[in-house]
Amino acid sequence: MKIVVIGGGPGGYVAALKAAILGADVTVVEKGKVGGTCLNVGCIPTKALIASSEALEIINKANKYGFNIEGEVKTDFDAIMNRKQKVVTQLVKGVEFLFESKGVKLVRGCAKLVSKNQIEVSKEDGNKEIIEADKIILATGSVPVVPRLFPYDGKKVITSDEVLSLEKIPQSMIIVGGGPIGCEIGQFFNTLGTKVQIVEMVDHLIPFEDEDVAKQLQRSFKKNKIKFNVKNGIAKVDIKDDKVQAVLQSGKELEAEIMLVCVGRRAYTEGLGLEELGIETERGRVIVNEKMETSIEGIYAIGDIVNSPALAHVGSKEGTVAVENALGKNKKMDYKAVPRCVFTDPEVASVGITEKEAKEQGIEYKIGKFDFRGLGKAKAMDKIEGFVKVVADMQGKIIGAVIIGAHATDLLGEFTLAVHLGLTTEQVGDVIHPHPTLSEAVMEAVHDVEKQSVHSV
Template structure:
């Protein structure tokens, strides 16, 4: 019998991080993966999309070289080469995880794992050969895949999901993107920058609907300015793929409209990978497509745990990693704090970027807080002006009574690299005045945080 202390099912940023931390804590550890190490995030999600977006950004810079006093002739893109670069970045990351598995003496078991009674897992490899493994603790980290709507069936050719969107053989002339969460808007931006005519369809009244309303409005303005057609309060009712391209029937407030395109990208959320892994047989409790766990990620079956996209909470790579670490540290008997889900940063990597943490202004008001709100536009930032990235702003929300930092919302160039200040500040229970008195370097984009806080307390200098 192949026996371990901990077996992790799935090797995404939840699974592989869990396995490494388990190994560091002295557990004999194995990881089961049916495809590529690193899961969706490294192979088909977070990382390769950022590579595509970087190519789009460089292309945009070259097209606007004259804005910087430079002359560049015959600027063009090689779509195939852009996709190839993205794939090679993903391969490099997956190889990096292979190296980490070896370094941490973690056994990698290739195949599809299914839980059995008495803490056993049966792994079936590509040839159909099944092998049994046993562990004191089994951590489910099987992640999620693109959700499919009944009226928008994915055929992989004319109606595609994110995976196909980053490896298309040729660039479409026209694309409809359904859904304006992070995945939808990142692809809308990439294809628009590459020269595809893009229409984005969102059921809710605002693009990026989970963000603060002011951020959503600014983002929509920027998208429209970039030439993307935006349809909010709209839904794709049906698609006709019988002709050369695809015809989508879109229901709007004004009535129905037929849109024609080469391809429709469905980006309407995710569906957890919890089928056929033995949950029903073991009687593991689920609720609305998620595995039910406690603060330490234990399921209702002793010795079985679940983390990442398969449990409630934001489906984000950094959340899955944190959950996995918390889970195995608790198993090891360390003193562990439960994760504060109110302090999870969210990032969107379109242009402009969006980053946020904590409550929106609306949520803070609804929670009954008396608030101080400060805002600093990048149009007033020296660094933003010098670098030609003046779109966007930083917005901060404080509790008027005690000075608690309730929320921080940013839209602009490079803001995804700035949000950690707010996350750390909130974790350390900082107050507005402490942020204000922490000297920020000039000229940087980051000093906009200090300026926004100054605005909240009526001490702003540069507005």
């Protein structure tokens, strides 16, 4: 079985490796670097930068832990960016090594569908190659959206693609969009001394998350002098005297050295030949069934080009589902338990439905909650900010959960498993959780659903 995967991002490369493991003859067509947005200009580089800002935070409060660091702590931005790039480069090479070790062929160039079994690849040298395939998986990803209102030039008005390659720390920055990208990048540069102002149209930051969590994050931002304007939008943007000047819908005026626009991403399907082949789309995204198959039999689509949560781990899972179906199995994609992570400080992590969504869907529910300040481990770490919140139906089944606090993204796995398997608060609460750990907050929050937490006030 010959399978061609178009796109080498977290959806595409996982699909390719899975297909190779299952015995297929696999080719990946990629015009840029393998790893896609996530590895090259997304998840991984931002986490590398955040690791540097976290190190600076620890240094700045070293006296709390019994260390007296004398003298000024100097930031070497070049070193920070070089470290980030080194991490990215190592991981890109790692994916390429996995391709080689598992027999996945990598073809460089831009792909276009010629038929349901043929792909035309245009290479940098101008040559073209036709690749035959029994099955095709489309995984071409997405690119940042920049509305016409913004005079995007890649220098003063930039996207997440350019912000990760800045050559110096900007003195000031306006961030349009208070979602995960805006909050993560904003907090990173604020730690390095940039004056940050975030503009978000919804009435709170991280608009798709629990409102209690958003309020907690906003308190943290205020404490760290990160300014934000919620329930507001951009009315006008100009670049004058080497500054970006913005007028908000409220009439408020902002000025900064740089403006970062992160208001969403759109599917990247230009030149792919979808219309010519008759592959159905809706609002720019490819329509697929629960097996990830498009309207053309034998052609599958995954990741940011389909109408599903635009998350790397979702694309990876869709890739494995598509491959297994392409090879004759009967797998269905299930989005019931998709973990969502925001790598701010404190971190935010959630799965399932929020309390607000439960209300909107008319679901009768119960809430359990536990603050990290009640944990010995959190106090020992000096990380008492945040809480765990559980949403359960009236039979006790866990249907959603959110964590804000230290290592929230690492702690979420237990709740993701619970939502996926349909576990109850009693089942999760019966598990012995190690002491002293932050995971005890999960146990206590689950117990609190039935008001059985021994440590809740």
